[in-house]
Amino acid sequence: MATAKKITIHDVALAAxxxxxTVSLVLSGKGRISTATGERVNAAIEELGFVRNRQASALRGGQSGVIGLIVRDLSAPFYAELTAGLTEALEAQGRMVFLLHVGKDxxxxxxxxSLLLNxxxxxxxxxxxxxxxxxxxxMAEEKAIPVIxxxxASYLDxxxxxxxxxxxxxxxxTEHLIRNGHQRIAWLGGQSSSLTRAERWGAIVQLY
Structure with a gap:
């Protein structure tokens, strides 16, 4: 006996x-969605038999109070400070951080x-x-969970x-060095594929 195809958020979007x-926003109850669009999405959900998952329901109701944080390198001072600052800010709002570390690579x-979404x-x-x-x-859109x-940069507009x-x-x-009379300025910029490197180098060559 064939197994029924699982209806996904993509199916709902196509039908609506x-x-x-937009479907994610309707599911989460956030964002400025017109009444007509919301009704169209909900009609598609009902017609297709789409089941709102536990995670999306928790998001709408604000039930979990947990924000996932994935950090590249906790041993780096920058990311340690970022983690501490975000944790402090969220705890002040009655939320908590679920911290995961992925390493430099x-x-x-x-x-x-995926673990955090689940x-x-x-x-x-x-x-x-x-x-x-x-x-x-x-992956986040499938479960209507916002990502920052x-x-x-994420390379997505x-x-x-x-x-x-x-x-x-x-x-x-660069302006500070030039104002102080420095003319032979050396720069170590990191990997050539780095967007951060490209942005910094672009600003330097405009001035020097």
Missing amino acids: GVSVS GEQLAQRF QGVDGVVIAGAAGSSDDLRR FASR DVDTVRPDNMQAAQLL
Whole structure:
């Protein structure tokens, strides 16, 4: 006997004629969605028999109070301070952090991310280990869980990011050196594939 196909959020989006992110917003009860769009999505959910999962229900009701945090390298002072600051801010709001570490190579990012989603967290912050952003976004959309990339770009225009202004920082530093009479300025910029490196170098060459 054939097993019935599991209805996913993508099926609902297709039936309703909207994006997956719109369905996610309807499921979570957040965002500015028109009444007509919301009714269309809910009609598709009912028609297809889509079952809202436990994680999405927890998100809508704010039941878990837990935010997942995936950190690239806890031994680095930057990420240690980021973790401490985020934990303090969330605890002040009555929430707690579920912390996972992926290491410098980030090879276990997808596995760690999936673990957090299955634990029913209210959202996920990824600090310094973007990995395949598109795959992570797809996984989060399936369970209507918001994701924020911290300290590094996600390379996706529609994913929220919180990161330093590398160009301004490099510009201010270079201007300071030039004002103090320095002309032969050396720069060690890290890996050539790094977006952070490219942003800093771009600001430097404009001035020097």
